[in-house]
Amino acid sequence: MPKTKSKKIDLDAKKAHHLFYQMLLIRKFEDKAAEEYTKAKIRGFLHLYIGEEAVAVGVIQSLTDEDNILCTYREHGHALARGLDAGAIMAEMYGKQEGCSRGRGGSMHLFDKSKNFFGGNAIVAGHLPMSVGMALASKKQKKNNITCCFFGEGAAAEGEFHEAMNLAALWKVPVLFVCENNLYAMGTAIRYTHSMQELEKKGAGYGVESSAVNGMNLMDVINAANEAVQKVRDNGKPYLLVCNTYRFRAHSMFDAELYRDKKEVEEWKKRDPIPEFQELLLKQKMITEKEIKEIEKQVDTEIQKAIDFAEAGTWEPIEQLTKFVYSEKETK
Amino acid sequence: MSQTIKTTYREALKQGLREALQNDDRVFLMGEDVGRYGGAFAVSKGLLQEFGEERIMDVPLSESGFVGAGIGAALAGMKPIVEVMTVNFGLLAMDQIVNNAATLLHMSGGQLNVPVVIRISCGIGRQLAAQHSHSWEPFFAQVPGLVVLSVGTHEDARGMLHTALQSPDPVIIIEYTAMLNLEKEISADSGAVNISKAKVIKSGKDISIITYGAGVYKCLEAAEELAADGIDAEVIDLRILRPLDEETFLASVAKTHLALIVEDAWRSVSISSEISSRIMEKAFYELDASVKRLCGVEVPIPYPLHLEEASVPQKSDIVNAVKQIINP
Numbered sequence: 210m211p212k213t214k215s216k217k218i219d220l221d222a223k224k225a226h227h228l229f230y231q232m233l234l235i236r237k238f239e240d241k242a243a244e245e246y247t248k249a250k251i252r253g254f255l256h257l258y259i260g261e262e263a264v265a266v267g268v269i270q271s272l273t274d275e276d277n278i279l280c281t282y283r284e285h286g287h288a289l290a291r292g293l294d295a296g297a298i299m300a301e302m303y304g305k306q307e308g309c310s311r312g313r314g315g316s317m318h319l320f321d322k323s324k325n326f327f328g329g330n331a332i333v334a335g336h337l338p339m340s341v342g343m344a345l346a347s348k349k350q351k352k353n354n355i356t357c358c359f360f361g362e363g364a365a366a367e368g369e370f371h372e373a374m375n376l377a378a379l380w381k382v383p384v385l386f387v388c389e390n391n392l393y394a395m396g397t398a399i400r401y402t403h404s405m406q407e408l409e410k411k412g413a414g415y416g417v418e419s420s421a422v423n424g425m426n427l428m429d430v431i432n433a434a435n436e437a438v439q440k441v442r443d444n445g446k447p448y449l450l451v452c453n454t455y456r457f458r459a460h461s462m463f464d465a466e467l468y469r470d471k472k473e474v475e476e477w478k479k480r481d482p483i484p485e486f487q488e489l490l491l492k493q494k495m496i497t498e499k500e501i502k503e504i505e506k507q508v509d510t511e512i513q514k515a516i517d518f519a520e521a522g523t524w525e526p527i528e529q530l531t532k533f534v535y536s537e538k539e540t541k
Numbered sequence: 542m543s544q545t546i547k548t549t550y551r552e553a554l555k556q557g558l559r560e561a562l563q564n565d566d567r568v569f570l571m572g573e574d575v576g577r578y579g580g581a582f583a584v585s586k587g588l589l590q591e592f593g594e595e596r597i598m599d600v601p602l603s604e605s606g607f608v609g610a611g612i613g614a615a616l617a618g619m620k621p622i623v624e625v626m627t628v629n630f631g632l633l634a635m636d637q638i639v640n641n642a643a644t645l646l647h648m649s650g651g652q653l654n655v656p657v658v659i660r661i662s663c664g665i666g667r668q669l670a671a672q673h674s675h676s677w678e679p680f681f682a683q684v685p686g687l688v689v690l691s692v693g694t695h696e697d698a699r700g701m702l703h704t705a706l707q708s709p710d711p712v713i714i715i716e717y718t719a720m721l722n723l724e725k726e727i728s729a730d731s732g733a734v735n736i737s738k739a740k741v742i743k744s745g746k747d748i749s750i751i752t753y754g755a756g757v758y759k760c761l762e763a764a765e766e767l768a769a770d771g772i773d774a775e776v777i778d779l780r781i782l783r784p785l786d787e788e789t790f791l792a793s794v795a796k797t798h799l800a801l802i803v804e805d806a807w808r809s810v811s812i813s814s815e816i817s818s819r820i821m822e823k824a825f826y827e828l829d830a831s832v833k834r835l836c837g838v839e840v841p842i843p844y845p846l847h848l849e850e851a852s853v854p855q856k857s858d859i860v861n862a863v864k865q866i867i868n869p
Contacts, residue, residue: 328648
């Protein structure tokens, strides 16, 4: 279990409040999504990010709007942290055409090109090669943006992880690989899936600089991500950042969690990144109890608005079923 | 009549590539051995020296990795041409092609275009045995979201790439290694060709022979032999295996009232199965006899020449099949 290191917050209060807001928004959004799932408003697979909020929030705050982001199917948190509208995300999960992917993708396929948010990719490790290609394009076009690719430790067992690491290092392209190690590839613990469980060591085999961080502590993630992003930006080379974290909820809504001990989950919940960050904020007198209440209220309002937006959304007419298989317009 | 030049299929492909690289700075070629080696089949020989290593990229043996990277580069504004050495290795990139290239436009609700061109060499007939002798066009042609081209002629070898690069959607170009050294006359000003319509390669009135890829020249030769026997066969090159241009072959069947479909691919669940169904569905009453098919025998392709030749339709098989249909 990772040890918390950061005992202080080196942020201005405004930014600290914003990040606290984002973590809380993700937590409550996911709780709400689970609730809507039980009401069958959301169908298909639903993978919740509860417990891992510090990773998406901590890493994404280190990126600029021009940087590309690619994620896995457990990406609601990243989409919210990137600033996608909560209503457009909820509508997407409802399957409404007002959703961020016009309802065509659902929970696992959130996209917003205007925010350089490239999914929502549900073939484990399938997006890693694409992230290398996007970074290659940036290099060829002499752009200064970087590409940030999130994936789980399950993906690090796939061949595409190894191919992508090799290509990125070989081509010297600016991609930040963020491994969200939540210890379980679906229901199989890391000790059964990786011969080398200190995943950051896998970088060495490819000459990719790497480090591991306590993914349950927002400030630790922020510090590690800021440093990693700066390196990628400065030297144009890939970096592997392993965030050791834990998901509090089941893998998906179909998961009976037979593979892990309830006591283990309870132990990890003691390291919940949200109360931990809140406590730090209070201790450093960067927030008041009243402000916390106010933030909670704002989060509740935003989520209610998201639900209302999704509810009011419309179904795409069946006549449009075969749209978006091929482009309607030619590119230049 | 315009001037013609003699060219090999390989040279036609290379000129198409050169022109693409000259025309657009966003275009680059990546693939195994495309640079320093000169291309596994010498198609890209000399291009590294002409365009430099930024444009002609040798890649490691990571089919899924570099095809995925091509998709990513296309997403981010480049126009990559990804060469997969042979279709058998292409299976290692199938995840990227099917799960990413073909789905992103749709899953994103129309936001993301993937203008990648993936060139794959394919075909049977060089005694390369079961793991290197394939006619797998049907695998790709099954997938909505892909444009699948089959390069059956020298004109298309010269001109399909140019048009494929204008497509906002992923294009798979299937090329045929067995044809690389084949020399033909093409118009000296050959260039861009359409990638939306099948083509009547030889007009005729007695029977429609519908084919693609490695079948095109075989069927043309068979048609010449049949002409000597007074049979006037029409030969259609499908060219685009997805989305299919059914108008051209349906119009042909409406004219000749007889159809033979020829392909090297395995018979079951093939391109010919699809063409046959569409003729049944849409031109049934035009037919004077049932549609016939000549396809690859359903066997992993064996090494010895006589068995290899027996695995795919030959000119004599086509001639005999047509005669059978016309004079049963």
